[in-house]
Amino acid sequence: MPDFAGHFKFNLVFTELLARKPEFFREGVEIASVYGVFPPALWNGGRVQSGYCDERFIKGVLQAFNKRGIPLRFTFTNPMIEEQHLSDPLCNKIMQYADNGLNEVIVASPLLEDYIRSRYPGYKITSSTCKRITEPERLLSEVEKDYHIVVIDYDLNHDFETLEKIPDKKKCELLVNACCNAGCPVRSEHYRAIGKMQIVFAEHMRTHPNQPLSVQAMEQKHPGVMKYDNCPCSERTLFDITGLPNHISPEEIWEQYIPMGFEQFKIEGRSFQTLNLIEHYLYYMIRPEWKNQARYAFMQLLEVNDVLHFDE
Numbered sequence: 001m002p003d004f005a006g007h008f009k010f011n012l013v014f015t016e017l018l019a020r021k022p023e024f025f026r027e028g029v030e031i032a033s034v035y036g037v038f039p040p041a042l043w044n045g046g047r048v049q050s051g052y053c054d055e056r057f058i059k060g061v062l063q064a065f066n067k068r069g070i071p072l073r074f075t076f077t078n079p080m081i082e083e084q085h086l087s088d089p090l091c092n093k094i095m096q097y098a099d100n101g102l103n104e105v106i107v108a109s110p111l112l113e114d115y116i117r118s119r120y121p122g123y124k125i126t127s128s129t130c131k132r133i134t135e136p137e138r139l140l141s142e143v144e145k146d147y148h149i150v151v152i153d154y155d156l157n158h159d160f161e162t163l164e165k166i167p168d169k170k171k172c173e174l175l176v177n178a179c180c181n182a183g184c185p186v187r188s189e190h191y192r193a194i195g196k197m198q199i200v201f202a203e204h205m206r207t208h209p210n211q212p213l214s215v216q217a218m219e220q221k222h223p224g225v226m227k228y229d230n231c232p233c234s235e236r237t238l239f240d241i242t243g244l245p246n247h248i249s250p251e252e253i254w255e256q257y258i259p260m261g262f263e264q265f266k267i268e269g270r271s272f273q274t275l276n277l278i279e280h281y282l283y284y285m286i287r288p289e290w291k292n293q294a295r296y297a298f299m300q301l302l303e304v305n306d307v308l309h310f311d312e
Contacts, residue, residue: 002269002277004034004061004072005053010274012064013301014281017294019068020301024294026250028258029285033104034065035073036270042088042202045077045108045195046130047270048229052205055093062098072098075270076116077108077128080195086115088202095120104148108191124148129175132188136162143168151266154178154246169261176248176265177280179236190231196222197229234271238279250284 001011011034018025037044038053038061053061065072074094078085095105099122106126107113116123129151133139136159143150143166151173156162166172180187200221204213241247248257253265267284269277278298286294 001031001034001267001281002272003036004065005036005038005057006049006051006270007036007274007277008061008064009302010277014298015065015068015070016301017298018285021294021297024286024290024297026254026285026287031070032264033071033073035075035106035266037075038090038094040198040202040205041074041076041091041094042085042199043074043076043078043081043091043112044198044202045079045191046075046128048194048197048201049270050201052209058094058097062103066100066102069102071103071124073104073106073126074098075106075128076112077106077130077191078112078195078198079108079130079192080199081109081112083111085199086112090202090206092119095123099123106151126151126173129153130191132191136165140165140167143171147171149173149264151175154180155183157246157248163260163262170263172262173264173266174248174257174262175268176253176284177238177241177268178244178246179233179241179268180231180246181233182245184233193222237276238283253284 001014004011015031018029018031037049038058039049039051041049062072076091095116099120101122104124104126105116105120106128107116108128108130113125117125125147126149127142127145127147131142132153133142134153134155139150139152139156139162148171150171152163152175154175157174157178163169184190197218200218201213204211204217242249248265257265265284267280269280272280278295282291282295
């Protein structure tokens, strides 16, 4: 599930719904992780994550999910990492706080991956879809490497000839609700632009924490980068993405992909509004006959707020 920081309350309450009302959920649903980052972490990639999380919030979120047995999976997938970025104080502090054998990291940069493997060997490592591995032989080679999970590029979601050839399908994760266009020619360039923007934002927050970062300042650092800031695809709702070629429906998950041997499915949504995100959760995880009751019970839990407190 997406975003343990910005959607912290939302996701924690949804995990509570699963614990209290398992009969609402489709067969076999388990929450394998909640992925995301604590802003303004410089190593973040995939989506620009603004804002600021203090030490108490970071430790509280870790405690809240980990005590339920749910890992945080850090989206440290910035492809623009350079040597000087490896010593980033916030990112290393996050890694130290969460280094308990449960939490995980998603990577795209070989430089950052090597650093994490050597400095924090207790973390399970996921290979990111941001790598844009669409060639069948490269994908098979990636799955053979020392990764806990490989997130398959969603342009391959319906390439069953390639998917069938994967020997260890349980090791693979499919992104089921991609909002991006199939075969987008600028997706990799977009990821690089996001990486540049995240670095500029993180460095600005470190030196000017009480001053907003202007568009002009971002453009001055990286001319032209802001053209990627408002991709219209990111505004798509559940009802928009169901018609996209890369979309995987719940029926396909249970009737086609699970029988093939796949077990892990990722829901996109770090930049979604909460109304859009709840519709995605209901669509993918709740039995259709319980959808209205589940929505009502979830809203009740959100209002009661009795699952949200940090240990002092």
